[in-house]
Amino acid sequence: MRPSGNWAYRHRWPTRLWHWLNALTIFILLMSGLMIFNAHPHLYWGKYGANFDPSWLGIGPTPQGGGELRVFQAHVPTTGVLGHWKDQHGHIQTRAFPYWATIPGRYSLAGARRWHFLFAWVLLLGGTAFFIASLINRHFSRDLKPTRAELSPGHLWQDIKDHARLRFPKGEAAARYNPLQKLAYVGVIFFLIPMMIGTGLAMSPAFNATFPQLLVLFGGRQSARSIHFLCAMGLLAFILVHLIMVLLAGPIREVRSMITGWFRIPEARP
Amino acid sequence: MSNRVSRRNALVLGGGLMLAGCDQIAPTRPARKAFLGTESLTYRVNRLITPRNALAPEFSGGDVSPIFRSNGTAHPGSPDYARLLADNFASWRLRIGGLVAKPLAISLDQLKALPQRTQITRHDCVEGWSAIGRWTGPVLGPILQFAGLSSAARFIVFHCYDDFGGTAYYESIDLVDAFHPQTILAWALNGQALPVPNGAPLRLRVERQLGYKQAKYLRAIEAVASLDQIGGGNGGYWEDVADYAWYAGI
Numbered sequence: 001m002r003p004s005g006n007w008a009y010r011h012r013w014p015t016r017l018w019h020w021l022n023a024l025t026i027f028i029l030l031m032s033g034l035m036i037f038n039a040h041p042h043l044y045w046g047k048y049g050a051n052f053d054p055s056w057l058g059i060g061p062t063p064q065g066g067g068e069l070r071v072f073q074a075h076v077p078t079t080g081v082l083g084h085w086k087d088q089h090g091h092i093q094t095r096a097f098p099y100w101a102t103i104p105g106r107y108s109l110a111g112a113r114r115w116h117f118l119f120a121w122v123l124l125l126g127g128t129a130f131f132i133a134s135l136i137n138r139h140f141s142r143d144l145k146p147t148r149a150e151l152s153p154g155h156l157w158q159d160i161k162d163h164a165r166l167r168f169p170k171g172e173a174a175a176r177y178n179p180l181q182k183l184a185y186v187g188v189i190f191f192l193i194p195m196m197i198g199t200g201l202a203m204s205p206a207f208n209a210t211f212p213q214l215l216v217l218f219g220g221r222q223s224a225r226s227i228h229f230l231c232a233m234g235l236l237a238f239i240l241v242h243l244i245m246v247l248l249a250g251p252i253r254e255v256r257s258m259i260t261g262w263f264r265i266p267e268a269r270p
Numbered sequence: 271m272s273n274r275v276s277r278r279n280a281l282v283l284g285g286g287l288m289l290a291g292c293d294q295i296a297p298t299r300p301a302r303k304a305f306l307g308t309e310s311l312t313y314r315v316n317r318l319i320t321p322r323n324a325l326a327p328e329f330s331g332g333d334v335s336p337i338f339r340s341n342g343t344a345h346p347g348s349p350d351y352a353r354l355l356a357d358n359f360a361s362w363r364l365r366i367g368g369l370v371a372k373p374l375a376i377s378l379d380q381l382k383a384l385p386q387r388t389q390i391t392r393h394d395c396v397e398g399w400s401a402i403g404r405w406t407g408p409v410l411g412p413i414l415q416f417a418g419l420s421s422a423a424r425f426i427v428f429h430c431y432d433d434f435g436g437t438a439y440y441e442s443i444d445l446v447d448a449f450h451p452q453t454i455l456a457w458a459l460n461g462q463a464l465p466v467p468n469g470a471p472l473r474l475r476v477e478r479q480l481g482y483k484q485a486k487y488l489r490a491i492e493a494v495a496s497l498d499q500i501g502g503g504n505g506g507y508w509e510d511v512a513d514y515a516w517y518a519g520i
């Protein structure tokens with residue numbers, strides 16, 4: 001039936017379905033979100049914030065004809081990528097994020113908002129369904145919840161060293177998530193994604209009337225906007241590390257297990 | 271170095287593919303249906319979960335933005351508006367018409383003689399910035415009732431003095447927002463007569479929606495059964511020219 005070797009059933013169908021749906025959803029939300037950011041490329045803390053108020057982050061062109069990212073007082077030159085870049089036709093543009101990172105590719109706040117809110121609903125409804133399914137099929141408690149032993153400093157330190165040396169588990173242990181992997185997934189599912197949804201809703205003037213406490217929780221609308229951006233960057237960092245780990249751990253084995261559910265256990269070499 | 275370049279190229283390629291796909295899909299009929307369906311879903315769910323008179327957050331005097339920036343038109347260019355501004359809006363009248371029993375023409379002094387509401391609220395531009403200001407003016411709902419709003423009316427349209435290249439600005443809201451206790455016709459910002467860049471002599475405040483709904487330089491208010499015959503038929507200037515959502519609660 002199956003090619004030789006040891007196989008483990010690693011991912012149940014709700015996990016696989018949500019993974020691929022989310023892969024699409026997060027990328028569209030991220031790229032349309034960067035376009036929305038382009039409409040006002042400054043971030044503030046507090047209840048209000050506009051052009052005459054001090055921003056803590058800004059991206060844009062410099063008077064010298066380049067581009068820069070400013071975080072508080074630090075100015076990082078970003079010419080060619082942020083704030084000053086060439087579009088598909090070779091024309092210089094001075095929007096914050098370049099065309100290849102945004103949806104739509106050409107500046108359109110209205111178009112980006114259309115994509116963003118469509119997939120915000122997909123994220124909310126898909127995420128809720130995945131959450132319920134993972135409680136029922138015990139994905140959270142069986143696969144994601146770190147054991148007490150795994151959270152001990154010695155165990156975690158060992159796992160950090162193994163990752164740093166790119167030494168991945170072999171044999172049966174490879175089919176389970178390692179402690180850092182569990183913490184990363186828990187951080188995304190229980191912190192970053194809920195924070196994205198919460199801060200997103202806190203920016204809605206209508207939802208502020210529905211549930212004003214959310215605004216208080218985040219310290220005002222412009223704080224919510226800053227946290228929304230920071231958590232999005234956190235998700236982007238997760239995705240980059242996640243993709244690198246898949247490549248290092250064996251992309252065919254990993255991607256196959258996320259499509260079919262079956263994971264071919266790497267043999268422990270003597 | 272070459273490794274870094276190829277990694278960036280891979281990112282550019284990945285982003286480019288996503289983007290090319292989305293940019294091809296966006297103008298298609300199914301995509302349009304999905305986008306408009308999303309707007310309708312957001313609108314309906316918000317109306318379902320939000321009490322009709324739930325208030326937008328109000329702030330204290332200490333929260334007011336030091337500078338309340340203006341956006342869009344900073345000074346309407348028409349000769350009509352120049353004439354009104356020259357006599358300090360003494361001859362300006364707010365016309366209320368459409369599906370009402372008694373069409374009205376109200377002066378600024380008459381508006382100021384009505385019961386007033388003052389509220390410190392946050393103005394959220396669709397672009398992402400926010401400014402907090404103190405607005406004063408009469409509540410819209412009782413004015414519509416006084417004019418004898420017809421039961422056939424479904425939307426309230428706000429016609430403005432400002433235009434973009436000859437296309438007049440206008441906006442529209444539903445009756446839930448029109449009769450919301452914080453929906454006022456503001457003639458004062460931060461205790462001063464409304465400055466020209468902020469919409470003198472009168473602007474709409476509809477506090478549970480974004481900035482482009484807050485029509486400035488009001489000329490007339492019209493009650494209608496449908497938005498199809500108004501402007502480009504999408505309920506507002508930006509809705510017509512740039513596909514902004516009519517429901518701007520998010």
